[in-house]
Amino acid sequence: MLVLEDVHKVYGKGKDKKVEALKGINLKVEKGEIFGVVGFSGAGKSTLIRCVNLLERPTSGKVLINDVNLLELSPKELRKERRKIGMIFQQYNLLHSKTIFKNVAMPLILEGRPKAEIRKKVTELLTFVGLEDRMDHYPEQLSGGQKQRVGIARALATDPDILLCDEATSALDPNTTEAVLDLLRKVRDELGITILMITHEMNVIRDVCDKVAVIEHGKIVEQGPVIDVFTEPKTKIARSFIRTVLNDKIPASVRKLIDESSKENPHGIYRILFKGASTSTPLISNTAKKFDVDLNVLHGMVTELQGIPFGNLIVEFKGPKEEMDKAIQYINDHNALIKEVDQDGI
Numbered sequence: 001m002l003v004l005e006d007v008h009k010v011y012g013k014g015k016d017k018k019v020e021a022l023k024g025i026n027l028k029v030e031k032g033e034i035f036g037v038v039g040f041s042g043a044g045k046s047t048l049i050r051c052v053n054l055l056e057r058p059t060s061g062k063v064l065i066n067d068v069n070l071l072e073l074s075p076k077e078l079r080k081e082r083r084k085i086g087m088i089f090q091q092y093n094l095l096h097s098k099t100i101f102k103n104v105a106m107p108l109i110l111e112g113r114p115k116a117e118i119r120k121k122v123t124e125l126l127t128f129v130g131l132e133d134r135m136d137h138y139p140e141q142l143s144g145g146q147k148q149r150v151g152i153a154r155a156l157a158t159d160p161d162i163l164l165c166d167e168a169t170s171a172l173d174p175n176t177t178e179a180v181l182d183l184l185r186k187v188r189d190e191l192g193i194t195i196l197m198i199t200h201e202m203n204v205i206r207d208v209c210d211k212v213a214v215i216e217h218g219k220i221v222e223q224g225p226v227i228d229v230f231t232e233p234k235t236k237i238a239r240s241f242i243r244t245v246l247n248d249k250i251p252a253s254v255r256k257l258i259d260e261s262s263k264e265n266p267h268g269i270y271r272i273l274f275k276g277a278s279t280s281t282p283l284i285s286n287t288a289k290k291f292d293v294d295l296n297v298l299h300g301m302v303t304e305l306q307g308i309p310f311g312n313l314i315v316e317f318k319g320p321k322e323e324m325d326k327a328i329q330y331i332n333d334h335n336a337l338i339k340e341v342d343q344d345g346i
C-alpha cells in the first residue's frame, strides 16, 4: 500500500522565487489498485509522482510504502526500498545505443546479477509484454507503443510492488494507448502490482483506473472510485474533465429547447443519472404510468464505466407540483440520481 500524508513541495527560495508545487497531498493507494491523478498543466502532477520515489524530495510530509516512511531511511535503506518502485515515462527513456534486451536487463546488470539469471528474467519479461521476438532490435526500430512496452518490461525487472506511470500514453495514438492500457491492467491482475499514474487524459482514467484524484494548484480537490467521481462529480474542475470524455454536455439546440420550456415550466427540467442495474429498469415509463406527470426526454446517452452501464438523461417534467414531487421522490428511491438542471446545464 502506498500512502502520501500531508506532502508539501516547495521549489526555490525567497518570496519571489518560491513555488509551492504541492500543498498538503493526502492519498492512499491500496495494493493491486490502479490509481490515477488527473490535472491541468502545472497542477503538480509530475512533482507528485516524482515525490513518491524521491526523485524529488518532499519539503515535508510522509511517503509510506507498506508503512515504511521513505523520508526517514538512510541512503542504503532507500536504495533497497526504491527497488520496489518501478517507473515508466512519457518519452520512454530508453538507451538508444543498447538493444531491447540490454535496456530491460539494465537494472539487473547494475545490481550485478548473474548472466544466466538476467537472461531468464529478461526473456520472461519480454514475453510478458509480447516483444520476445524483438530482443536484438534497437529502440529506433520500434513503434511508440512497443517502446513503452519495453519501458514497462524494464520497470518490472526488479519485481516492484508499485509502478509509477508518468503520462505513459500521452505520446501515443488511441489504438496504441488502448494496447498499453491493456498491458497495465495485465500488470495489475497477473502480478498484483499497485499502479499510480498521472495523466491529463480523462479517457485513460475512465478506461483503466479504479480510483481517481483530481489535482488543482497543488491540492487534491476531489478523489474517489472512478464510477463515483464520474457519475457525481463535486467540483467544477472534475466536471470539466469528465465532460471531455462523457460527452454529456447539452447540445446548443437542446439547450434552447430547455430555455424555452423553463419559461413556461420553471423547475421542470431534470438530469437523471442511472448507474448499474437501474439502467435496465423502465424507470421513466413506470414513473409516467404511476403519477399524473408527462415526461419528455430532451437528451440522453448511455455509456460504460469500469464495465458498469451509466445513463444520463435530461427530462422535462410537466404536471401538478404535488405529482411532480412524488415522481421525483419515486425516481430517487429507485437508485437513480435526479437533480434540477441549472443555468449551466449541470
Ligand SMILES: Nc1ncnc2c1ncn2[C@@H]1O[C@H](COP(=O)(O)OP(=O)(O)OP(=O)(O)O)[C@@H](O)[C@H]1O
Residues within 6 Å of the ligand: 011, 012, 019, 020, 021, 039, 040, 041, 042, 043, 044, 045, 046, 047, 048, 200
Ligand atoms: N524544478 C522546478 N523548479 C521550480 N519550479 C518547478 C520545478 N518543477 C516544477 N515546478 C513548478 O511547480 C508547479 C507544478 O509543476 P509540475 O511539473 O509538477 O506540474 P504538472 O501538473 O506535472 O504539469 P505538466 O502537465 O505541464 O507537466 C509549476 O508551477 C511548475 O512551474
